[in-house]
Amino acid sequence: MFGPPASAALLDLVGDPVLTLRADLSALRANPAAREWLGADAAEGWRLLRQAAGTRLESWLREACHAIDAGRAPPSAPPLKLADGQRATLHLLRDRPNWLLHAHLSAADPSEPPLAEWLALLPLPALLADAASGSLLRHNAAFAALYAGTPRHLNDLPDLLQALLGWHRGMPLPALTAQRPQDGPLITEAEFVDPQGQQRWLQARLRLWRHNGRALLLAVLEDHSTLHERDLAHQQLDALMDTAAVGLATFQPEAGWLKAHRKGSPFKTGAKQAVNSLQGINRDIVEPSSLPEFERLQRALKKGDAVEVRYAVRHPELGRRWLLTRVAPGLLAGGRRSTSVVTLDVTAQAQAENALLLRAESERAVLDSVLVGIVTVGPEGIEWMNRSARRMFGCELEDVLGQPMGVLAPEDDEHAFHAEPGSDVFECRLRGRDGREFWVIGNAVQTPREDGPGVTSWQTTYALLDIDRRRQAEAQSRLAQASLARIIEGAPLAITLHEAQSLRIVKLNHAAATLAGRPEAAMLGGTPAQLFGDEQGAQVVADMREALESQTVVQREYHVPAGGSTRIWDARLLHLAGVGGDDTPELLLLVASDVTEQRAAEQARLQAAISQRELLVREVHHRIKNNLQGVAGLLQQIAARRPEVAGVLKEAVGQVQAIAQVYGLQVGAAGPLVLKRVFDAIVGSVQRMQGRVLTTTAEGGALLNDWCLPEAEAIPIALSLNELLGNALKHSNEAQVRCQLICDTTGVTVEIANPGHLPQGFLLQNVRSGVSGLGLVRALLPRRSAILSLEQQGEDVVCRLELIPPSVVHNPATKPSSG
Structure with missing residues (x-):
């Protein structure tokens, strides 16, 4: 409808x-x-401009319209001051049935503050909004980075960002509106997640600026995330100093020691600390042997060099202690030098070394309890065996003490126990003293040993693991794999294994070769396209890549031509990663089954169910129509007996008949109803009910049968047409009423004209929703895809109902018109 x-x-x-x-x-x-x-x-921009301009613009628009329609010169438009400093001068012209609005934009006054430039220079997020309407007037790039999209209203922003800006349920917060000029800005804080997923702690400074009856919301946001992180770091550092035996201090050359550690000295006796800070560790308590290192620490502190020094001190109460001090220089944000000094009491390390010596004595007790057989052999023969080795060989240590390791092995010169021990792992067969034969896997480690001053010998330690049960399990596994291979070969499923990188076939069964129509030997090393055909090849490769990335079972169906028909194969794809160990290459398993007959049966059942459903729906629609017509007949009989309510009942009968017409049309229809049929049915129903003839025309050619009404919109639009036609007949004073149906590529327009005059100052938006007339129409019509207008054109009142998708849809039985 663009003219x-x-x-x-x-x-x-x-x-x-x-x-x-x-x-x-x-x-x-x-x-x-x-x-x-x-x-x-x-x-939307024009609506927001009218809302922001307020009553001045609305009053001028109404007065200009009345003046132009009356043939008088319109009043001058009020000047509009825009957010960027420009001014707009408006002129209104008549272009029936519409209006033309011309806007002349003038440059900003150079004497006014350059708001756009200030916002662009401001590094903090800032905005300017209309406090009455919530329209976003100006904002800078830093504020735009806080959200995704291009909102034009405060209501379009995320809820948390609205709360930060003092905006709640479409209006400013009471604390913001109650601000006085002498009050400071309103400050709000919240944790906000920006579009990049980063959590920020934002603080907003808000103020309402009132000028000439208009209120503007000014907001500046600050990111306090760094301050919060710094406070958290301070808390964590304080907690660390409270719980760890660590001394910490900060030293600056120009200011000296700024902050001592929380612990003071790492030495304390009860609640009393022997030294208050790092400055308290002086030369007097340093051991003479550690003075050079201590002097090196003092020089590093003065020069600001990084150093790590270990030295001993003689504490008057705790005795001799070892300290480790690390000096780490750095630069503060202002460029000032600073040095962090951390001192640790490492006396415990010496105590730990002593503890290690004590543990060495208990190692044999630990080794005696492990499940691995351990045998120690020295130059003189076997020296020690743990409990597992004694049980493994069926003997006690006394039985083999001092004998060579070969006594525990069969007579075989190449046996690992007879050869020189190496670093490689060996696997061999042994026979115990009790006659039991078994397999072991083990290794031998040679270590030097000091037998005296200047005397070094070698000690060999054997670690042996009984793998006889593992050998039996491997044999059983090989039998199971052979059985599984026979089952796979005889299974009716097509099974193939593919190399993960190239997707080449490395193994397949007879069913898979039958699917490809080639011998098994010819298919080894083949591609997925050779298995399912060239038409499916690219899709199969893409599905296999998806299965390799997803690590889950991927199910797909492939339609493979077979002779004169097409077979349907249901395929499962699974990535076999690390199934055979780290050295096994990654594979992809494909298992496919022929489900052609199964899918055909399912499709037949589905079609039967759809046909039964359509039959039931048509029967329900037919019965609803008959019942509604019965209700209409009863209402007409009541109206005949009760003349005082005849007018109300007649209107209700018309509404019931309109609904019945829609259900009647749906009886023989499949899918959405053609709008032209609904229009003709409602016109016929209104003519019968009112006893008058309507003049109807239709424009649009083939498009008249192209536009349809969805099932959800059929009854509301039919009722709306019934009310609009009835309303036109009611106010036409027995004069002729014209109704026109216009269909084009963008939508459908119904235009109803009847002689009459609209009341003075009539506005359609002021009509309240109701149960009849225009109130019912406004309540029934969809808000965004149906436009209703009512205007005076000469001696006629013209009502226009414009329907656009999704209130109307294209007929699926016809090809949608281009354009």
Whole structure:
């Protein structure tokens, strides 16, 4: 409904913004200059401008419309001051049935503050919004980085960001509106997650600026995340100093010691600390042997060098202690030098060394309890055996003490016990003293040993693990694998194994070769395309790559031509990663089964269910229609007996008949109803009920059968047409009523004209929702895809109902029109 193409093209050539307005002054069309002024959605931009301008603009629009329709000169438009400092001068022209609004934009006053420049220079997120309407007037790039998208209203921002800006349920917070000029800004804080997923602790400083009856919301946001992290780091550092035996201090050359550690000295006796800070560790308590290292520490502190020094001190109460001091120089944010000094009491390390010596004595007790057989052999023969080795060989240590390791092995010169021990792992067969034969896996480690001053010998330690049960398990596993291979070969499922990188076939069974139509030997090393055909090859490769990445079973169906028919194969793909150990290459398993007959049976059952459902739905619609017509008949009988309510019942009968018409049309229809059929049925119903003839026309050609009503919208729109036609007949004073159905590529328009006059100052938006008339129509019509207008054109009142998708949809039985 954009008017003649020629006039629309001329408006697009105008350099100033020009809007085509409907009768209710909402934006119908915008030229390029207007879209640049108001945004890509010019209709929404015009609505926000009217809302922000307030009553001055609305009053002028109404007065200008009345003056132009009366043939008088319209009053001058109030100047509009825009957010970027520009001014707009408006002119209204009549272009029936619409209006043309021309806007002349003038440059900003150079004497006014350059708000856009200030916002661009401000590094903190900042915005300017209309406090009454919530429209976003200006904001800088730092604020735009806090959210995704391009909101034009405070309500479009995330809820947490609205709360930060003092905006709640479409209005400013009471604490913000109660601000006085002498009060400071309102400060809010919250933890906010930005579009990049980073958590920020934001603080907003808010203020309402009132000028000439208009209230603007000014907001500046600060990121306090670093301050919170610093405070948290201080808390963690304090907790660390409270719980660890660590001394910490900060030294600056120009200021000396700034902050001593929380612990003071790492030495304490009860609640009394022997030294208050690092400064307390002086030369007097340092051991003479450690004085050079202590002097090196003092020089590093003075020069600000990094150093790590270990030295001993003689504490008057605790005795001799060892300290380790680390000096780490650094630079503060202002460029000042600072040095962190950490001192540790490492006396415990010496105590730990002594403890290790004590543990060495208990190692044999530990080794005696492990499940691995351990035998120690020295130059003189076997020296020690743990309990597992004694049990393994069926003897006691006394039986083999001092004998060579070969006494525990069969007579074989190549046996590991007879050869020189090496570092490799060996596997051999042994026979115990009790006659039991078994397999072991083990290794031998040679270590030097001091037998006296200047005397070094070698000690060999054997670690042996009984693997006889593992050998038996491996034999059983080989038998099981052979059985599984026979089962796979005889299974009716097509099974293949593919190399993970190239997807080449490395193994397949007879069913898979039958699927490919080639011998098994010819398919080894083949590609997925050779298995399922060239048409499916690319899709099969993509599905295999997905299975390799997902690590889960991927199910797909492939349609493979077979002779004159097509077979359906249900395939499962699974990534076999690390099944055979780290040295085993990664494989992909494919298992496919022929489900052609199963899918055909399922499709047949589905079609039968759909047919039964459609039959039941048609029967239900037919019964509903008959019942509604019965209800309408009862209401008509009541109206005949009760004349005082005949008018109300007649209106209800018309509504019931409209609903019955829709259900009647749905009896023989499959899918959405053709709008032209619904229109004709409602017109016929209204003519029968009112006893009058309506003049109807239809424009659109083939498009008349292209536009349909969805099932959810059929009854509301049918009732709306019934009410609009009945309303036109009611107020026409027995004069002729004209009704026109217009279909084009963008939607459907129903135009109803009847002689009469609208009340003075009538506005459609002021009509309240109700159960009849325009109130019922406004309650039934969808908000975004149906536009209702009512205007005075000469001696006629013209009602226009515009329907666009999704209130109307294209007929699935016809090809949608292009354009």
